[in-house]
Amino acid sequence: MQYEEFRKQLTHKVEERPEWKELATFVPNKPLPVYNWFYYKEGFAKQLVEKLIEMFGLKEGDMVLDPFCGSGTTLVACKQAGINSAGTDVLPTAVFAASVKAANYNPEKLREEAKVLFRRKFRKLEWEFPKIMRAMINKYALDDIAFFSSSIDGLENKDFFTLALLNASIKVSYAWKDGGVIKIRKHPVPPLRKLFQRVVYRMIKDIEDSEPAHAAVVVMQGDARKLNLDDGSVDAVITSPPYLNNIDYTKLYAIEDFFMKMRHVPNMRSFLGIRDMTEQAEAYFEDMNAALAEMHRVCKPGAHVAIVIGNAYLRRSEALREPGEQTFSKAINREIETDFILAHMASEIGFGVEKIYVLNKRFALENRTEKKGILRESLIILKKK
Numbered sequence: 006m007q008y009e010e011f012r013k014q015l016t017h018k019v020e021e022r023p024e025w026k027e028l029a030t031f032v033p034n035k036p037l038p039v040y041n042w043f044y045y046k047e048g049f050a051k052q053l054v055e056k057l058i059e060m061f062g063l064k065e066g067d068m069v070l071d072p073f074c075g076s077g078t079t080l081v082a083c084k085q086a087g088i089n090s091a092g093t094d095v096l097p098t099a100v101f102a103a104s105v106k107a108a109n110y111n112p113e114k115l116r117e118e119a120k121v122l123f124r125r126k127f128r129k130l131e132w133e134f135p136k137i138m139r140a141m142i143n144k145y146a147l148d149d150i151a152f153f154s155s156s157i158d159g160l161e162n163k164d165f166f167t168l169a170l171l172n173a174s175i176k177v178s179y180a181w182k183d184g185g186v187i188k189i190r191k192h193p194v195p196p197l198r199k200l201f202q203r204v205v206y207r208m209i210k211d212i213e214d215s216e217p218a219h220a221a222v223v224v225m226q227g228d229a230r231k232l233n234l235d236d237g238s239v240d241a242v243i244t245s246p247p248y249l250n251n252i253d254y255t256k257l258y259a260i261e262d263f264f265m266k267m268r269h270v271p272n273m274r275s276f277l278g279i280r281d282m283t284e285q286a287e288a289y290f291e292d293m294n295a296a297l298a299e300m301h302r303v304c305k306p307g308a309h310v311a312i313v314i315g316n317a318y319l320r321r322s323e324a325l326r327e328p329g330e331q332t333f334s335k336a337i338n339r340e341i342e343t344d345f346i347l348a349h350m351a352s353e354i355g356f357g358v359e360k361i362y363v364l365n366k367r368f369a370l371e372n373r374t375e376k377k378g379i380l381r382e383s384l385i386i387l388k389k390k
């Protein structure tokens with residue numbers, strides 16, 4: 006079916022849900038144990054995953070996939086509900102944070118290792134930190150990072166302590182993420198070692214306080230366009246792909262990247278959604294089409310898919326070819342209805358579109374202040390036929 010016709014028929018499936026607005030954000034995770042071990046601006050809320058588990062009637066032993074798993078919200082929420090899950094992401098930091106959050110631990114062993122770690126006598130190490138790190142973090146904190154990084158190295162729970170150190174390092178940094186750029190704003194910060202110790206013991210307590218969960222979680226560094234999963238192996242997909250915009254999120258994670266380099270994790274260059282703006286929209290939808298086709302391949306018949314996505318706004322000179330092969334290369338000021346376009350693609354691939362819940366509406370801004378139209382953030386619900 007042509008896009009225009011599809012779009013007309015879609016109208017009665019669109020439902021406004023402003024009360025779910027916060028669920029498309031990481032904000033509700035901030036006070037939550039485990040979820041808050043790593044702050045991920047692009048993340049969504051645990052409660053959204055819980056709502057979808059209920060909506061889809063998922064039960065213990067089922068398998069959920071999040072091909073754009075980010076910091077692992079879907080995986081941790083599924084694990085807590087006794088549901089097995091698999092996640093992939095291209096960003097090493099996200100994969101790392103998700104794996105540490107989803108892993109099983111022996112809290113006694115963690116306490117033992119923490120005790121040894123914090124008893125060690127401080128030694129100043131001559132580490133060469135990159136310039137960006139020196140701009141973001143004061144020199145005393147950098148000395149602490151060097152000392153603790155090398156002390157953690159031999160521990161059995163090295164990854165757990167590394168995430169705690171990363172968490173504390175971000176808290177003492179002067180960096181502040183403003184949209185797509187990092188700004189440096191100096192302000193008084195507590196000593197890193199104190200904060201690190203506090204974070205470690207809080208994380209151990211989170212584990213001690215949590216119910217034991219027996220579900221399996223697999224986290225892989227990989228590309229959502231080519232999943233390492235069998236055909237028809239998944240009962241549901243709960244995910245949120247990158248939005249169509251020109252923010253290179255990979256640049257926002259300098260401190261995180263430094264920690265990953267220490268762990269010798271290579272960075273992958275297949276981040277969806279960051280390209281030259283003129284070809285960006287076209288390439289984005291091509292990539293998303295491939296990702297949707299993969300979701301369709303790995304889903305069992307009857308499996309549900311939930312996708313949280315925000316629409317985009319392209320400025321005058323930016324070209325776009327929409328499904329339907331029309332090319333708009335002239336002056337355009339327009340909203341790209343990513344939610345409807347993805348739903349159309351999904352229906353062409355073989356999904357039924359059940360609902361589009363509109364969670365949020367915000368102004369599209371030009372030059373960061375001029376209001377130009379309204380952008381939706383939506384939750385698309387699909388079902389494999």
Ligand SMILES: C[S@@+](CC[C@H](N)C(=O)[O-])C[C@H]1O[C@@H](n2cnc3c(N)ncnc32)[C@H](O)[C@@H]1O
Nearest residue numbers: 048049073075076078094095096228229276277
């Ligand atoms: C909106 S975030 C998902 C956040 C996640 N729901 C959470 O709660 O943390 C989108 C994610 O897609 C990842 N990503 C971008 N391109 C990808 C690709 N080709 N394959 C897999 N993941 C990709 C990004 O690294 C980012 O973590």
